[in-house]
Amino acid sequence: MLFLINAVSYQPADQLIGRWQFPSKGSSVDVYRQSGLYFARVAEVDQAGEQNFGLVKDSLLIRNLQYDGELWSKGRLIHPKTGIALNVEIAMVKPNTIAVTVYKGLKLFHRKFEMTRQEKR
Template sequence: MGAKADQPADRLIGRWQFPSKGSSVDIYKQGGLYFARVAEVDQAGERNFGLMKDSLLIRSLQYDGEVWGGGRLIHPKTGISLSVEVEMQKPKAIDVTVYKGIKLLHRKFTMTRQE
């Protein structure tokens, strides 16, 4: 028997656009963990962040009842592995916090659900 898509944790599944609206990721579930694969890339995403279509951007997020955390983002341009935490503020918007080491020094951006 498969997991229902209406599980609170599975609300994260779908296509999400970066703030620039030109690039997006598909978030999917595999083995109880959540992953983000690059779906669409615009020139800015490619030039500024090194995004490549179909590359795995975020791996191994786990839902704790409030946030999806414990995941890793491999920065496409630098290859640096960063910690990732995702929080859903509303059904069509997620806040993604990326940090290395301590969460005090972080970068946060909002992604919107693509219908």
């Protein structure tokens, strides 16, 4: 019976939920699901994240990601330092690695980086 309850509540898209570290490993975000959409809130900020990108702890960084069975896309990132709205797409590379693509307008002009899942302490 417990297996059936877990099978009903688990969604493949939920593999994105958790804490993810930026490439520098000093700043991270917590990804969570709300009303079927995925959001990323800044969890930890190092000096480089604050100075270079304007990250602020507990601020909402990514909103409204939708899972299409393969990618999380159609999300928006408001760059904390510039205020520019960017499109976001996330792909699961490995269970503990995601590839994040950020772009404005045409995907041809994008920035792509990998984030790693932070182990629970």
